Amino acid sequence: MKVADADFALDRREQTVTSAVRDYWARVRGGELGALPSIFSLASLVILFTALRPETFLSERNIANLFVQAMSVTILALGLVFVLLLGEIDLSAGVTSGVCAAVMAKLMTEAGQPWYVTVPAALLTGLVIGTCIGLLVAVVRIPSFVVTLALFLGLQGVTLRLIGEGGTVPVRDEVIVALANDNMPIWLGWTLAVLCTAWFAASQLLRWRRQRRRGLARRPLGLVLAQIAVVGAALLGLTFLMGLDRAPSPAIVLNGVPWGVPLVGVLVITATFVLNRTVYGRHVYAVGGNAEAARRAGIHVTAIRMSVFMIASTLAAVAGMVDASRLNSVTPDAGAGNVLLYAVGAAVIGGTSLFGGKGRARDAVLGGLVVTVIINGLGLLGSPAYMQMLITGGVLLLAASIDALARRRQAATGR
């Protein structure tokens, strides 16, 4: 089919990097900020803390620490991205992670079950909690805010009952403990990093070539290459940094990528695939953007609404187990307090909108890193707990304000 030249000028013109950058800038000014705020705040926070604590903040040891600390908040935020995409909220995600971790730990210590029994049990617990929230929100139509606020309280009671007041359940299973405490062999880390980079480059380039051959809308090649370079540099650079010896004493060697990092990687890649490449993901965005349009298009809105809570709670279970691994134990207040605030903050700082319809899986990673850098940096500065709370709360408010203002800007410029 021959398409007249006047039509779809943008699709047909070979875009240059300059024109693409100009388009991008126009979008940013129109309120479509993308990853910009999170990358900007990450960079400035790293500079700030490096300036304040030049010895400790960028030490090999602290960098590895940062990634281990960021794992659970990232996984929790990843689940919340699905919920936020529908414009809903799950305030109970944090305590759900606590309950699931408690279930896992109790099964290990009291029933002596191995990890391949306790992990599925914890995941199932998360799935059941998510199904309950989903039923109450999507079928009974109670606002998710109320349902999950009730569970936020109720589930803390469950954890307390499971573990007992003042008690602590130790986690000693080797596989679980290894998640946050052991590192991959150096060769495996490099192999994974190189494979991931190669796979990313190949998939992006093949896609670009296919789009070009069929005359579809595509990004300029220069931009694709730049993105591959950035992703590759990040992956390989981090593998290098983690490969450096970070043992506190020269007598031993401690290096390698923590086992939890590839776990987070797999989860984020899977979520990205589901959201961008599958019918289900498309429908999640559609319901978040305009539920009525989705309903008229024959999309099962109730099922989609239920499913996001199931995903969020199941991922919360994973986050809870990663945290249990990091702390080597589960306490009655696991997942309570500011855990959820951090995760919501991570998703929103990453660029996921609280109003629904806008967000990506990678937001959880970028936002999770920002939140962790704040917590970690303030810890190194030795600031009191009240300061950490004040600052983290402030950052979340700031991120939400940027989200709201960007949205107004988008409405004003018709984007």
Added chain:
Amino acid sequence: MADVADEKTPVLRLAGVNKSFGAVKVLHDVDFAVYRGKVTALVGDNGAGKSTLIKCIAGIHPIDSGQFYFEGRPVSISTPRDAAALGIEVVYQDLALADNLDIVQNMFLGRERRRGLVLDEASMEESARQTLSKLSVRTVKSVRQLVSSLSGGQRQTVAIAKAVLWESKVVILDEPTAALGVAQTRQVLELVRRLADTGHAVVLISHNMNDVFEVADRITALYLGRVAADVAREEVTSTQVVELITAGRSGDLGLASTAESM
């Protein structure tokens, strides 16, 4: 009476359709026909039953009595799925597009093509562009633009193109120009004309006599749930149609002048 004498069979014909909501009778023995390649304007005051009539055709409201004929065959339409299966598509006034998705994604919403597990973006983008260029839509810069960045007229265009994508035979447009400016109204009316020229049977619901007289081939006027007149455009003037809408009759035309009220 100048009437349903067209050489071709109507694509869709309604005969003696009645519909009540509780005690309120909204449609009385409505006869209505739409033809391939023709724009049929459905006019009537607020509460005349236009919306109810199209919702019956779309399968949203089941009818109480009467019969649908599709290409001459008697059919029953009791769910939106039935209507879609016959090739009847409705473009509602509030567009039903998702702002956060692009044009291609909106056009294929709910009927995405896929290869295995993965969305087949390439083929969807090609089909969307073909459909838009078949309708000679020239104002869209990229089919990968977000719908939120489109003007009202462009959105209406996308909504109409979405309806056409499915090899639909009957396209029903509910007040497509209601919220548009002059230039955009022109674009949409040209599109409506092209829809008919590409072989669709088009039903245009409108309050605007200029629009009706510009693109319609036939005009069906509803008055309080009854068909006041079903005429070719050349046979009536704008004033007559306004009288039909407001009073149900105009000179020889209309309800009171026929022997019985149909």
